[in-house]
Amino acid sequence: MEIFNLTWIDYSIMIIYFAFVLGIGWALKKYMKNAAAFLEAGRSLPAWVTGLAFISANLGALEVIGMAASGAKYGMATVHFYWIGAIPAMIFLAIFMMPFYYGSKARSVPEYLKLRFDEKTRGFNAFSFAIMTIFASGISMYALALLMETLLGWNFHMSLFISAFIVLLYTYLGGLSSAIYNEVLQFFLIVIGFLPLVVVGMVKVGGWDGLVEKLAMNPATAGMHHSWQAISPEHPMGGWMGIFFGLGFVLSFGYWCTNFLVVQRAMAAGSMSDARKTPLIGAFPKMFIPFLVIFPGMIAIALINMGDENFQLPIKGNGYDYDLVIPMLLHRFMPTGVLGLGLTALMASFMSGMAGNVTAFNTVWTYDIYQSYIVPGKPDRHYLRVGQLTTIFGVLVSILTAYVAKQFNNVMDFLQLIFAFINAPLFAAFLAGMFTKRATGNGAFYGLVSGTFSAAMVHGLTQPEGAQTLIKGGWAGAVLQTFPSEMAQNFWIAIIAFSVALVVTIVVSLSGKRTKSDAELKGLVYQLTPKTIDDSKHWYQRPVFLAWVVAAIAVVLSIVFW
Amino acid sequence: MGLDIKIPIGAMFLLLGIILTIFGLATLHDEMYSISIGKNINLISGIGMVIFGSFMLLVSDLVRKKKLVDEDALKDDVLKKDD
Numbered sequence: 001m002e003i004f005n006l007t008w009i010d011y012s013i014m015i016i017y018f019a020f021v022l023g024i025g026w027a028l029k030k031y032m033k034n035a036a037a038f039l040e041a042g043r044s045l046p047a048w049v050t051g052l053a054f055i056s057a058n059l060g061a062l063e064v065i066g067m068a069a070s071g072a073k074y075g076m077a078t079v080h081f082y083w084i085g086a087i088p089a090m091i092f093l094a095i096f097m098m099p100f101y102y103g104s105k106a107r108s109v110p111e112y113l114k115l116r117f118d119e120k121t122r123g124f125n126a127f128s129f130a131i132m133t134i135f136a137s138g139i140s141m142y143a144l145a146l147l148m149e150t151l152l153g154w155n156f157h158m159s160l161f162i163s164a165f166i167v168l169l170y171t172y173l174g175g176l177s178s179a180i181y182n183e184v185l186q187f188f189l190i191v192i193g194f195l196p197l198v199v200v201g202m203v204k205v206g207g208w209d210g211l212v213e214k215l216a217m218n219p220a221t222a223g224m225h226h227s228w229q230a231i232s233p234e235h236p237m238g239g240w241m242g243i244f245f246g247l248g249f250v251l252s253f254g255y256w257c258t259n260f261l262v263v264q265r266a267m268a269a270g271s272m273s274d275a276r277k278t279p280l281i282g283a284f285p286k287m288f289i290p291f292l293v294i295f296p297g298m299i300a301i302a303l304i305n306m307g308d309e310n311f312q313l314p315i316k317g318n319g320y321d322y323d324l325v326i327p328m329l330l331h332r333f334m335p336t337g338v339l340g341l342g343l344t345a346l347m348a349s350f351m352s353g354m355a356g357n358v359t360a361f362n363t364v365w366t367y368d369i370y371q372s373y374i375v376p377g378k379p380d381r382h383y384l385r386v387g388q389l390t391t392i393f394g395v396l397v398s399i400l401t402a403y404v405a406k407q408f409n410n411v412m413d414f415l416q417l418i419f420a421f422i423n424a425p426l427f428a429a430f431l432a433g434m435f436t437k438r439a440t441g442n443g444a445f446y447g448l449v450s451g452t453f454s455a456a457m458v459h460g461l462t463q464p465e466g467a468q469t470l471i472k473g474g475w476a477g478a479v480l481q482t483f484p485s486e487m488a489q490n491f492w493i494a495i496i497a498f499s500v501a502l503v504v505t506i507v508v509s510l511s512g513k514r515t516k517s518d519a520e521l522k523g524l525v526y527q528l529t530p531k532t533i534d535d536s537k538h539w540y541q542r543p544v545f546l547a548w549v550v551a552a553i554a555v556v557l558s559i560v561f562w
Numbered sequence: 563m564g565l566d567i568k569i570p571i572g573a574m575f576l577l578l579g580i581i582l583t584i585f586g587l588a589t590l591h592d593e594m595y596s597i598s599i600g601k602n603i604n605l606i607s608g609i610g611m612v613i614f615g616s617f618m619l620l621v622s623d624l625v626r627k628k629k630l631v632d633e634d635a636l637k638d639d640v641l642k643k644d645d
Contacts, residue, residue: 009585013578020574027565049567181567188571192614196607200598310597335594337585337604341578 003331004151010340017189017344021170021351024181028174035383038175039363040107040268045177047274049184051281054265055289056183059190060140060353061147061346064293069322071297072313075215075224076561077237078297079290083227084248086286087554089256090279091547093266097257099532100434101267102275104523108267109260110368116433116524118441118515119372124448126368128422129260130361134394137357138401144350145402151327151343160402163347167354168395171362172388179359180268186348187285193345194292197326200333201299205306214302221301227561238488246491250498254423258430261360273534276543283550287557300325303332354398361394362387421459424494425451425501432505437518437525443509451501458493566626572618579611 032038070078106112110129114122145160170178205211208225216222223230237243256262256279266278303311311332313320330342366387375382425448432439432447460476464486473479473489483489522528536542586605589595595602 009581012581016574016578016581020570024565024567024570027570031565177565181565181570184567185571185574188575188614192575192607192611196598196603200601200603204599333598335592335598335603337582337589338598338607341582341607 003327004339004343005336006152006340006343007336009337010343013337013340014344014347017348018166020185021166021182022173024185025170025173025178028178028181031177032173032175032384032388034380035366035387036107036380037177038384038387039366041175041177041180043268044270045180045268045274047269047277047281049180050265050269050274050278052187052285053180053183053268054262054278054282055286056187056190056352057179057262057265057356059187059289059349060356061350062140062143062353064190064194064346064349065143065323065326067290067293068297068300068325071294072300072320072322072325073297074236075221075230075298075301076227076290076294077224077230077235078294079227079557079561080237080243080247082286082290083554083558084243085252086256087283087550088248089252090283090286091550092253093257093263094276094279094543095547096526097430097434098266098276098279099272099529100524100526101263102269102272103529103532107367108363109258109263110364112524113429113433113444114368114372116516116521117429117439117444121429121441121444121448122368122372124445125426126364126372130364130369132422133261133357133361133364134397135401137354137361137394137398139405140350140353140357141398142402142405144347146406147327147346147350156406160399163351163354164395164399167351167358168391171355171358171395172391175387175391176264176268176359176363179355180265182355183265183352186352189348190345191285191292193341193348194296194326196338197329197333197342198292198295198299201296201303201329204308204333205299205302211298211302214305215298217305221305224298224301225561227558229562236485236487238484238491242488242491242495246488246495250424250427250494251491254427254494254498258423258426260364261356264360264363271535272532273536273543276532276534277541277546280543280546280550284553287550287554296329297322297325300329308332358391358394358398362390365390365394421452421455421493421497422448424455424497428498428501429505432502432509433525435526437521437527438509438514439505440509440512440515442512442515443505443507446508447501447505450504451497454500455493455497458496459489462489462492464489566622568618568622568625572615572620572622574615575611576615576619579608579613579615582608583612584608 031042036042067078067081070081101109101112104112104115106115108126110122110126113125141160141164144163145156148154148159149156170182174181202208202211205214212225215224231237231240231243238246266275269275269278300311300313304313311328313322313328314324315321326346330339334342366383370386370390371378371383428451429439429444429447433444457476459473461474461478462481462483463474463479464472464483472486483492518528534542534544539545582604586602586608589604590602592602
């Protein structure tokens with residue numbers, strides 16, 4: 001279905017972008033002298049760089065495409081993934097958790113678990129995280145190649161190998177710093193590349209008022225411009241409880257506070273103060289990204305309501321193929337030139353998703369698996385080499401995963417779901433571990449295992465409305481509860497998994513002896529760590545002040561778009 | 563790491579901006595702009611990117627000069643103490 005006709009100017013823009021990406025990797029090559037430089041960016045980056053990389057690593061294409069699709073399906077309610085589903089967790093990470101991550105000198109999240117709890121807890125987290133990142137990276141590659149095949153008629157295998165090769169080249173050359181610096185470049189490209197589309201689209205539908213008016217033309221889409229008003233237990237997002245506790249607390253804190261992919265960006269900062277400011281600096285643009293990705297979804301619906309003859313959303317099953325909102329809008333509004341810019345921004349977001357996962361995989365594999373279990377006690381040079389080779393290995397396995405995804409689409413959905421089960425219990429282990437000195441290794445480990453298991457069981461016993469395959473749930477034989485959507489189902493799975501994990505962690509911890517003394521837990525547990533004194537020059541640069549500003553803006557935005 | 567990322571970011575957007583601006587000027591009033599509600603979106607975006615790119619390069623330059631001045635001041639202090 002090739003829908004785009006690109007000209008030389010579009011190709012020039014793509015080529016220039018790739019040249020700069022590789023150039024940044026090349027420029028960083030000379031600094032890669034030890035494992036810490038390659039795998040931890042030498043802990044030397046400024047806060048604004050790590051802050052933008054922090055959100056850019058998350059702003060993969062699956063996020064851009066997924067949020068635009070969700071904007072078309074649910075309208076402004078999608079902002080709950082941002083203002084309540086990200087900002088509070090980012091503030092919590094900055095103010096309360098970063099002092100332990102950064103101050104403990106742990107090089108990764110699994111390593112923190114080893115210092116705080118024990119070897120088996122680290123092992124459980126390291127292996128599950130390593131597998132998860134490789135799958136995520138493979139799925140990004142697959143999705144990019146598929147999109148290029150559909151939109152541009154490019155050969156699937158060629159797109160896959162070229163994108164994998166570019167990511168491999170710049171992460172191999174410059175390691176984590178190359179990925180981070182490129183994420184900053186990608187951040188600006190994504191914003192600048194999509195901005196013309198949003199502006200032209202908004203002007204076309206008549207601004208915000210026009211958008212509201214056009215959404216109201218169809219009773220089914222009227223009121224989509226409200227974020228909270230439409231929320232009820234029947235709403236696809238599953239009511240206030242699901243949004244506050246499932247999305248806003250468990251899923252969001254589980255992702256932003258414990259996922260090494262994002263936490264790694266903050267740990268690469270040059271000082272404790274910069275590490276704490278990383279999520280807060282990232283929070284400022286994060287709050288406004290909805291306007292860039294959710295607005296297009298609503299513009300698409302407004303155009304359909306208006307009967308715009310130049311805009312069509314392809315049909316998929318018994319509804320629209322919402323994943324094509326961004327490409328179809330690019331096709332509708334962007335002439336050659338800015339079209340190349342928009343497509344390059346889309347490719348950039350796929351690649352930042354891949355590179356982020358590959359670099360996080362590298363660090364966890366080299367430090368937490370290879371150095372811990374396979375070949376410990378070698379000189380630093382050895383681990384630098386292993387880190388570099390792991391990059392190649394990681395990209396090759398990702399390519400393999402991409403082909404698995406091509407063959408067995410449903411299997412991938414299922415695996416992704418299983419790994420999504422791991423984050424919620426992990427956050428329970430972190431809460432118990434960081435804020436009580438009584439939590440033990442056994443408690444955390446059995447909490448994680450039972451939480452993950454109960455998540456799988458809830459999934460097996462519930463279904464979203466209209467589910468047709470067992471991948472959506474209900475595979476355990478009986479369906480005890482039906483949710484209005486998959487999303488609502490996920491929120492409740494997270495709530496239950498988290499609660500089970502927390503209770504089991506506490507009960508098992510209390511029924512055994514303490515395994516670590518107060519001295520061993522210094523710097524790892526809240527009560528045993530001296531309060532962090534921030535060394536920022538001015539009061540307005542301090543993390544706590546920034547946190548209040550971020551929180552205030554999020555509240556104001558929520559009220560404005562009530 | 564000794565790389566100032568503002569330089570590549572500034573340079574890339576300046577370059578892309580110049581290309582889009584020239585292309586926009588070359589296609590003034592072209593009928594392809596009917597899809598972008600009649601606006602020469604290449605020219606507008608191009609100019610915006612030139613401004614953004616130049617701004618990044620300018621900030622990078624100012625920061626570097628300020629650092630040099632600070633280092634000189636530091637050296638002067640050290641020299642004075644040595645006397």
